[in-house]
Amino acid sequence: MAVSVREVAALAKVSVGTVSNVMNRPDKVSPDTVERVQAAIRQLGFVRNDAARQLRAGRSRSIGLVVLDVGNPFFTDLARGAEKRAAEAGLTVLLGNSDDDVLRENAYLDLFEEQRVFGVLVSPVDDANERLAGLRERGTATVLIDREAGDQSFSSVSVDDPAGGFAAAKHLLERGRRRLAFVGGPASLRQVADRLAGARRAVAEQAGASLDVIETTALSVLEGRRAGEAILARPQAERPDAVFAANDLLALGVLQALNMSGGIRVPGDIALIGYDDIAFAAAAVVPLSSIRQPSELIGYTAVDLLLREAAGGAAAEHEQVVFQPELVVRASTGG
Known part of the structure; x- marks a missing residue:
């Protein structure tokens, strides 16, 4: 048979209201009383009826x-x-x-x-x-x-994603890169669209720079690898010299594809930057530049x-x- 709140209160020698406070608002109860009530709960094996409590509280x-x-x-x-x-x-x-x-x-x-x-x-x-x-x-x-x-x-x-996209592309441009590619998608995601808009603004401010868009179906490592393979399939003269990926998972996938080719150096041939600064970014085989979000x-x-x-x-x-x-x-x- 289920143990009631009244039984807990009787064993701890406190009121039913005090037991309720210990379970819901322990900051309103002295530490000694909290310990006494919790000891009674453990001894009796009391489990509160959360569904009933929700109905009462709304x-x-x-x-x-x-x-x-x-x-x-x-x-x-x-x-x-x-x-x-x-x-x-x-x-x-x-x-x-x-x-x-x-x-x-x-x-x-x-x-x-x-x-x-x-x-x-x-x-x-x-x-x-x-x-x-x-x-x-x-x-x-x-x-x-x-x-x-x-x-x-x-x-x-x-996070100000247009500003983040601008910072990523601006950094690549300041490194002397002029043929940029943006890897990301689907375009319907606001975060992707905003990061691309920021990158486009930075490229528009730099004479002689261009931005190619390689759309993906998801923000995943696998889609990043596919994008990297698509870049590798292009004639050398048509490849970008820098890639801005809409998130770090995509960037890591691109990095995998480029590294596995054996003929492309990062950053020598293609510079690469991601977005989010997840823990894996710093641990990649080529540590990944990124736009950090808190x-x-x-x-x-x-x-x-x-x-x-x-x-x-x-x-x-x-x-x-x-x-x-x-x-x-x-x-x-x-x-």
């Missing part, structure tokens, strides 16, 4: 997080930052991977709404915010991550905004936090 103590690609270390680090801030607030994070698929994204949003989560953090696949607007109108606080709402109708945490800080800040959104309700003021990217120079561009 919301669970979980945050739903939907990312584009859980296999990308950038999103792994972002989730770590979100978990850290959530834990400080007594919340947990439930992770969903949309895999760049709107239908999968909507399925997770539906599931999180059914679970009556405290709020939702989402890196949306496209610009359609009707589903997210409906979620918020029905009482679920929502914050965009790694994307800014064009009309500022949602709180968001993002991934953990993005996740941490997003939960902070979500807490303020939830506290403010319908009257909450929407905030847009935009971090500036940082150029990290390594051997792949001659650093």
